[in-house]
Amino acid sequence: MSVIRVLIADDSPVARDVLRHLLTREGDIQIVGEARNGHEAVALARTLAPQLITMDLSMPVMEGLAAIEEIMHTRALPILVVSDRFEAAIAGQALALGALEVMPKPALDDTESSSLLERVRLLAGVAVITRLRPRALKTYQTLAAPPTHRSLAHVVTIACSTGGPQALARLLSRLPSNFALPVVIAQHMSHGFIEGMAQWLDSLCRLPVRVASHGEVLTPATVYLAPSESDLEITFDHHFRLVESPIGALYHPSCDALLTSAAAVYGRKAIGVILTGMGSDGVQGMRAICAAGGMTLAQDEASSVIYGMNRQAINAGAVQRVASLDELPELLIATTQGSFHCGSSHS
Missing domain, CATH: 3.40.50.2300 (Response regulator)
Incomplete structure (x- = not known):
């Protein structure tokens, strides 16, 4: 050893x-x-x-x-x-x-x-690369999206764990201010740190970023983070519901709880994205969205810090499209234009 x-x-x-x-x-x-x-x-x-x-x-x-x-x-x-x-x-x-x-x-x-x-x-086994002095996060060009009149009939849900904060920064910072769909994220995080992460992402993004609260109504063109202290679900009247995590739960917050609720509420108009992270949380939720006729996307291995959650979702047949981290914003924007359609899984 x-x-x-x-x-x-x-x-x-x-x-x-x-x-x-x-x-x-x-x-x-x-x-x-x-x-x-x-x-x-x-x-x-x-x-x-x-x-x-x-x-x-x-x-x-x-x-x-x-x-x-x-x-x-x-x-x-x-x-x-x-x-x-x-x-x-x-x-x-x-x-x-x-x-x-x-x-x-x-x-x-x-x-x-x-x-x-x-x-x-x-x-300890993660490969990291030496960075150039200029910080890359601030040089990403924000992608353009035409005005759209989509309502709360659609939602983007994202599951991520280890390496997720950096991946979210690159993905969300490239979405335009008129990206019309609400974006709801379950990122595994130690208790007490999610507010700081929301403030950091908010400083990078054109869309407002905040921690979701119980009873809050989903708003288009807004990014929500699930609090780590509770699981986050979406109700049929488009409100957030905070649910106590099951005793002995390994992951906080639960990605499966969020994505499964989105599948039940939005059906074929639910969009699930699974990013870098360890474990299998999110696989069940991606399956549910796929079974409901929604769209499922996964970050590819090359751009992942930990190729775990996304790999398991891909292997389970719950992912319709595998893409690099830099391709994902373009695919999400294409959904608001109606130019991306669900299809068979491929990389």
Whole structure:
């Protein structure tokens, strides 16, 4: 069994002790170094070549965001942000700079400790690329779409997990302000961080982005994120309903809950998109949309951080069209023009 080499970056000795204890308790993870600030994290990333870095955001000398940016622009490595919940507002910036995921700091008896181990093991194997200094997200040309009078008879639902925030930024930032359909997203996220992600996406997109609330009416040309604390469903009168997650549920929020409700309400006018992510959440929902006669799209392997959820949906025969991340906005815009039609699955 190969050992995963991890660098911990956190200015708190207590936090480093907790992370070291949790990560090394099963013997498959080795802590190769500990950084007390962002400057040390950048230096140790170069000399120790870890397979993954856990990064705090609030640190002296050089804060976590600056360290992430420097690492991703010099010698890119997988970065998992492990930070306090009150820093959720800047967690989106960490994702924009190249961090793969964000999660809260676990306690020794925290149930999220197992989630920490799972994510470290998964993300350590992710291939990341060194970024050019100019930030690509801000250079995407917004695609044009003609005015349309489509009503709430149509909806776009998106399922995503690991790598999803970055994929959503690239996809949503290319939709025009007159994209007439509501877009509803279930993105797996640790509790407390979804508001920060919504603020970040809102700053990038022409469409307004916000977290959905119970009883809210769906509005065209608006992007909604499901809160992580509850599952999100769409009712037959086009309102949102927040439902308590089942006990022992692995994924928060549930992609299947959202997509299945869309299939039931919208039928052949439901559009399901499944992006990068681990696990199988969303496959059942994509099946439901496909069976109802709706449109189903999946991100391809080459543009995925984790080719998991989308791969399983494709293998299950629940996907009619496989496309790169840069092709998906064009396909969604084509739906508002009535120029894209459902067909057999192909890549």
